[in-house]
Amino acid sequence: MFWTDQKARETLHQIFDAAVESASPQRAALENLPDKPKGRCIVVGAGKASAAMAAALDSAWPDVDVSGVVVTRYGHAVPAGRIRIIEASHPVPDAMSETAAAGVLQAVRGLTPEDLVVALVSGGGSALLVAPAGDMTLADKQNVNRALLASGATITEMNAVRKHLSRIKGGRLGLAARPAKVVTLVISDVPGDDPASIASGPTIADESTIDEVRGIISRYKIVLPDTARAVLDSGGETPKPADLASDVRIIAAPSLALDSAAKTAANAGLQTLVLGDAIEGEARELGTVMAGIALSAKIKGLPLRGPAVLLSGGEGTVSIGCEPAGRGGRNTEFLLGLAVALKGHAGIWAIAGDTDGIDGTEDAAGAVVTPDTLERGRKKGLDARAYLASHDSYSFFDEIGDLVKTGPTLTNVNDIRAILIV
Structure with missing residues (x-):
């Protein structure tokens, strides 16, 4: 079969879209609802997919006394009937993040054992649900978030810090809901699907310690407010x-999204190899590593022979440091690193994107790499290595017209990467 550039691009988009569709928050929530309570149902939640889950629950239970407060990112709200939806800022919290946390804590006060709290948790909740501990102000919490995002720490490490600086994260919301039963529905966006790490686990017991947090602060040289x-x-x-114990249900996850992507690839006549759903590391270096695997497959037929696709999930990091940075997230930085390492080798295409539709803080989910990515860049006067060094990958792919823009998908199961070898 002859693979044109158009066919390769279309196939990669189909693979990515299948992964996103598999994590539909409405369907996943409806398939995992608990038994209806004798008393009230209080719905609380935080994350990019939480409003869509709340809307599904409200529609499914018209005969139950349902109320509550859920916070999602700006642009991700949907009407949820009796459940109040608040929009707030991500990845750095704003005043609405604090308002949302106060509303959620108020919603779970004064409950009885016959009441049910359904917590709808998905990626992004850490920034969206903010109740600073001690004498910390919102500005202090914002400064902590910015320092964490620029540090190179993993998402699990960042959330360990956030939990210990909060009055609502790390299981504290679960304690506040007592004596009601708490059921937590989770859409995972973290490597390994640890529910305590997703949105910093507001209703889930925390195994990290203050000593571990101090070690993270020291290791990454993070400057904290006094x-x-x-x-x-x-x-x-x-x-x-x-x-603290609660009923926790993972209803969508990166591994399930990769399974769906693999089925779509197989239907397109491709051999598939899933490299894992919890791959972490510096994004540009992941690009170099994946380029090596792709070149081995293309040249030597190892670890598989084309036409084939290499699939992976997880969350890379972008360490900015103190130097000024351009525009871009971990997916476009991964792809630019991949393109530089591939050096325009024929027969290799790739797509990578965040399943929530937003790579970092940009308006693109990710981008596409083709065999002529670097050449098309050179014709426009773009030095890919220079753009990579200045963390300006978004601008590079924007200039050559290869950004992937889906808009908010209302779900979030981390990043999906697919490398096509033909």
């Missing part, structure tokens, strides 16, 4: 597994 250091110095721990 008020945040005072919270850590006070020694107040998050609820541990012995303190």
Whole structure:
């Protein structure tokens, strides 16, 4: 079969779209609802997919006394009937993030054992649900978030810090909901699908410790406001597994999205190899590593022979440091690193994107790499290595017209990467 550039691009888009569709928050929520309560149902939640899940629950239970508060990212809201939807800022919180946290905590007060709390949790919730601990202000929390995002720390490490600087994260919302039963429906966006890491686990016991947090702060040389250091110095721990138990259900996850992507690739006549759903590391370096695997497959037929696709998920990091940076997220930086390492080798295409439709803070989910990516860039006077060094990958792909723009997808199961070898 002869693969044209158009056919390769269309196939990669179909693979990516299948992964996103498999994580439909409405369908996943409806398939995993608990039994209806004798008393009230209080719906709380945070994350990019949480409003869509709330709308599904409200429609499914017209005969139940349903109310609650859910916060999602700006542009991700949908009407949810009796459940109040708040929009707030991501990845750095704003005043509405604080308003949302206050509303959620108020919603779970004064409940009884016959009441049910359904917590709808998905990626992005850490920034969207903010209740600073101790004497910290919103500005302090914003500064902490910015420092974490620029540090190169993994999502799990960042969330460990956030939990210990919050009055709602790390299981504290779960404690506040007592004595009601708490059922948490989770759409995972973290490597390994640890529910305690997703949105910093507001209803789930936390196994990280203050000592571990101090180690993270030291290892990445993160500068904290004095008020945040005072919270850590006070020694107040998050609820541990012995303190808090709840019914937690992972309803969508990166592994399931990769399964769907693999089925779509197989239907297109491609051999598939899933490299894993929890691949982490510096985004540009991941690009170099994946280029090596793709070249081995293309030249030597190892670890598989084309036409084939290499699939992976997880979340890379972009370490900015103190230098000024351009525009771009972890997916476009991964792809530009991949393109530079491939050096225009024939017969290799790739797509990578965040399943929520937003790569970092940009308006693109990711981008596409083709065998002539670097050449088309050179014709426009673009030096790919220079753009990579200045963390300006978005601008590079924007200039050559290869950004992938889906708009908000209302779900989030982390990044999906597909490399096509023919």
